Amino acid sequence: MALRNAVLAALLEGPASGYDLAKIFDASVGNFWMATPQQLYRELERMEADGLIEATVVEQSRRPNKRVFTATAEGERVLRAFTARAPRPTAIRDELMVQVQSVDAGDAEAVRAAVAERVEWSSAKLARYERLRLRELDGRTEEEHLARGERVGPYLTVRRGISLEQENVRWGEWVLTVLDRRAAARRSD
Amino acid sequence: MALRNAVLAALLEGPASGYDLAKIFDASVGNFWMATPQQLYRELERMEADGLIEATVVEQSRRPNKRVFTATAEGERVLRAFTARAPRPTAIRDELMVQVQSVDAGDAEAVRAAVAERVEWSSAKLARYERLRLRELDGRTEEEHLARGERVGPYLTVRRGISLEQENVRWGEWVLTVLDRRAAARRSD
DNA sequence: GCTCCATAGTCAACTTGTTGAATAGGTGAA
DNA sequence: TTCACCTATTCAACAAGTTGACTATGGAGC
Incomplete structure (x- = not known):
């Protein structure tokens, strides 16, 4: 239930597919929030079910279709509420x-x-x-x-x-x- | 299966009870490996079952008894083997x-x-x-x-x-x- | 023609981590 | 003397993270 905030934060950069998010988490967000692709795909499904994000299927020639996600108004509200709460202490494992x-x-x-x-x-x-x-x-x-x-x-x-x-x-x-x-x-x- | 290495590393400082370890993790080891007391108690039980550590009950007046753990020769071997493997990349969640x-x-x-x-x-x-x-x-x-x-x-x-x-x-x-x-x-x- | 890599996911099993409560005596301060 | 906090640990339920395999197509290089 905490990964979703990181996902919503990543979606501030613009709509993204699960695959895109995996790359974003690998490259930048991953510096402060680690997540594997599997974790992301699963969380995206739940977030969609909870109405925080919406998917649009983008058909691509020469490439598999993808589902591109955008934050809904409810998603933005949830992210805003999250920024207003006290953050948990950093969890590290090195x-x-x-x-x-x-x-x-x-x-x-x-x-x-x-x-x-x-x-x-x-x-x-x-x-x-x-x-x-x-x-x-x-x-x-x-x-x-x-x-x-x-x-x-x-x-x-x-x-x-x-x-x-x-x-x-x-x-x-x-x-x-x-x-x-x-x-x-x-x-x- | 990874927390145990951190526990064995902490036990290099000397024997410790679950409670002691909780404090050690809170104060120093926690800087690079977070663990809650519950996690520690559970892992200590498993490690004892696996023969990596041994417990001695220390009876205390005016305080509850405690089980003080020491690494066994097998535990030391496991820690040594761990230091010889490639470490996983850092996992952070902030x-x-x-x-x-x-x-x-x-x-x-x-x-x-x-x-x-x-x-x-x-x-x-x-x-x-x-x-x-x-x-x-x-x-x-x-x-x-x-x-x-x-x-x-x-x-x-x-x-x-x-x-x-x-x-x-x-x-x-x-x-x-x-x-x-x-x-x-x-x-x- | 073959293999590797990138895109774009899904599924299932398993291992860890989190939360909250319960127990129980002792210490220190107001 | 009451209340909160410290020592010391256990139990149970649930949430989250990890691992590995599987499906499919296209492009690049050998």
Whole structure:
């Protein structure tokens, strides 16, 4: 019952099919709300049944037809009501951190590799977010957009995504140097 | 089946009861792995059945008895195997971000209040993490601890918690100024 | 011609997570 | 002394998330 708010928020960008939403969640909304395609398809059905969204079948040549969803007035009302309630605390689940926490009792080399992998991944995310940010600005300066833009929400969240991934990269690189130094020290014992 | 790894990681600090673990998850491990007490109690039962942990009943005067859990050799093996596998990507669910994303279509004042609340909360977390960091150092310098300390995992993760909450505070304060400027602009229209 | 990838979904089984209440004694403050 | 809060755990019902397979078509590259 909480995923639906994220879906309604995503639909503010315009109508989208389940498949589109899966891509949107993968690329941007997923930074603060994870959802698999299956979760989305199921939730979309329920939301339609509850009258929060409406579907239009778009027939495509050369491609399967798709059902494009739009928020109804009721959907907009529900989203508005959601923004007026106190949000729940953030729920995170990060296996990499569990591995780092246990690095001393675990396989230090494998953990090192996992951290390096995450640094790569975060760098890639960072680059995509930066492109997204520029698209959001659409030629204007940040000042201008924030002062007079119609929709600043997506800009505010992409900015947070950027600072989060920057911190991930910085932290990850620091961890790599720490682990490398310890590995070198163990070898020279 | 993933919570158990976080529990085993937490038990590296020493034996703990379900209640203790609930507090540990609330205070430190919860920064990267959320779990409610109910989840913990249920998982502890399963882990005991699977031979990953063992319980000793500690009788207490003036307090209910408690079952204190310790990782078995098998539990340690399982944790080690876990650190050697590729971690899953981070799963996040943050309602505040969904609210910020929808701020233009929602209740901007309520969202502002929620962001301010989160800044307060993150500042408090930050102070607690800083204390935790100093406890982890135990009088040594960071250099010394990282080079020669026996267990650096918890230090590495608390450092990440600190940088994460610092970013949260910085970002939140920036969002507040942006929202305030826009509110002022709307009033003077 | 074959295989892989992208589009656009659906279904079912299973595992996790969430919520609320129940139990029960002890501690501290007004 | 009453009330709220802390310790310590259990139970049950329900909601949400995960995994893997299955259907279909089109386009690109080898």
